[in-house]
Amino acid sequence: MVYQIPVLSSSGTRELSAELPAEINPHLLWEVVRWQLASRRRGTASTKTRGEVAYSSRKIYPQKHTGRARHGDIGAPIFVGGGTVFGPKPRDYSYTLPKKVRKAGLAMAVADRAREGKLLLVEDFAGVNGRTKEFLAWAKGAGLNGEETVLLVAQDERVRRAARNLPWVVTLAPEGLNVYDILRTERLVMDLAAWQAFQARLGGEA
Known part of the structure; x- marks a missing residue:
């Protein structure tokens, strides 16, 4: 299905067309989240x-x-x-999940945010150079007021640093985009570099 995703820049707002899954499979998303959380378990209880x-x-x-x-x-x-x-004894809780399932889950999670109108792409974070007050000023102009939790995926480390102290923002580098963090936050904000990395993951290996 083709979604029209808003792209915000210092010159205004435009739309970008993107092909994403039309159907969301809740069980598949559950499988991917379960796999992610299992991989994160330390397994040190003894x-x-x-x-x-x-x-x-x-x-x-x-x-x-x-x-x-x-x-x-x-x-x-x-x-x-x-x-x-x-x-309990120390053990490894991780297990393998097919790459096709992982890629499908990531695509569905992003599609779910696009379907709800909760996906925003950003061409440039004008005026954000690493300070929290700069990001707050940008967020206010973008319509992000802290009432919803936001997953911010940005290539620029200064942008992530400016937002990471805010309790309603979760920051990730593009390579860290994952299903669990998308689903546990209410809005998804990505810069174009992160969007391109996401598209490359869908086209290549997960």
Whole structure:
């Protein structure tokens, strides 16, 4: 489907035609987000088994004639402070996802923002040279007032630096554009360099 996407520049606003998916598959987006979050998990959680807790292994009381149940060492899982049964151990949570699925998910996420009128392309961030107040002045002129969360994808590091301290803005370099961050913010703002990088990813490898 062809979308008409607004392009903002210091000389005014124009529109750019872009071919993006017409249908959005929520389950496919869920698959990509699940894959992303699994890849980010550190997997460092670790509990001690009964063989690793620092207790004596002596028998805590005689086997018979106490009127109580039979027990061995105090590090058994049944006791408070004892070892853990089937607890977490360090592991890798990441798994592979087909490149076609990853590319389709990214295209659908961007298409969803374009369909909602929440995608804005920027030709130049006039007057933004690394300071937050400069970005706030530009954002006000672009109709971004902080009422919606914004994902800002910009090639210029000065633009990202100017916006990164704002609580309603998430900043990314073009190569970092991903489905999870698109879906967790309400508006998507990209410069033309980021847009071209996005188009190249769709045409090449994810």
